Amino acid sequence: MRRTLSARHDRFALTRPFRISRGVKTAADVVTVAIGEGDVVGRGEGVPYARYGESIESALAQIEAARDFIENGGDRRALLAQLPAGAARNAIDCALWDLEARLSGESVASMIGASEPERLASALTIVIDAPEAMARAAAEVAHAPLLKVKVDANDPAAQIRAVRAAAPKAALIVDPNESWDQTLVEAMQPVLKAAEVALLEQPIPADADDWLESFKPLVPICADEAVHVATDLWRVGGRYQVVNVKLDKSGGLTAALELAHAARWAGLGLMTGCMVSSSLSIAPALHIARMSDFVDLDGPVWLKEDYPGGVRDEGGLLTPPEPGFWGTV
Structure with missing residues (x-):
């Protein structure tokens, strides 16, 4: 049976501005893909x-x-050669996983040999x-x-100390989004250690990280922009201690699973x-999250309105969607 494909631009307003070192957003702009086979x-x-040079239009x-x-009838494996890693391939790949689960009556978790996602x-x-x-x-959460x-490069020490003082028991990930340089990374090591930061995420530009090969950080450094798919690991493996797997970077769950297993x-x-x-x-x-040491999936927490039956955050604990939402029957 011939499939049908549809794609559209959806926009979700945010409850408040989301501000990082490279800009501010007040809405989440996404592409939504639906792939049908019969009534499924x-x-x-x-x-x-x-x-990454992407836009809604591209x-x-x-x-x-x-x-x-x-x-x-193209499948997920063949899709890897059809489109580059990125948001477009992610949307199609995840729609194919969902379609396969609904047609077969077997959940995505079962297909990959894993347990169903739990609250984490x-x-x-x-x-x-x-x-x-x-x-x-920070005090509110x-x-x-x-x-x-x-953080950015404008007095990150004061920002980190302020958050740590307000939230003395929480584990902290510090994310400069590539806004630091080597000098600042080195200068911030005692601050990060004193604040008991658990992870420093992509502090420097991904194309300027070669010096990390010989650097001994006091806090583990995580590659984000520096790694997208499994074949990137040959370059970053000696520079970072952790890799951040995002489906929008890897181009879907299929490639994200490959990256996660290769990183381990x-x-x-x-x-x-x-x-x-x-x-x-x-x-x-969530199927990558169950394998992970650190999980950062609070995207929907920022939305004024999410899909019914979606994930729920309760004090930093994320509850999976209701059965039938995605990847289950």
């Missing part, structure tokens, strides 16, 4: 990211270019602001087990991350 439809979502164009391939700790993000404002934001602290084989720690997105992006990422 699978769904997937991708979030184009300007940092993602929709890539999806349209793959239409004949998908509608004529997921970071709540403290966005860039004045240190006192970040302290107030100080009971959460894990906080992610967005290489002896690297794992983090699961996301863009600001709906629960439709988060549901497949």
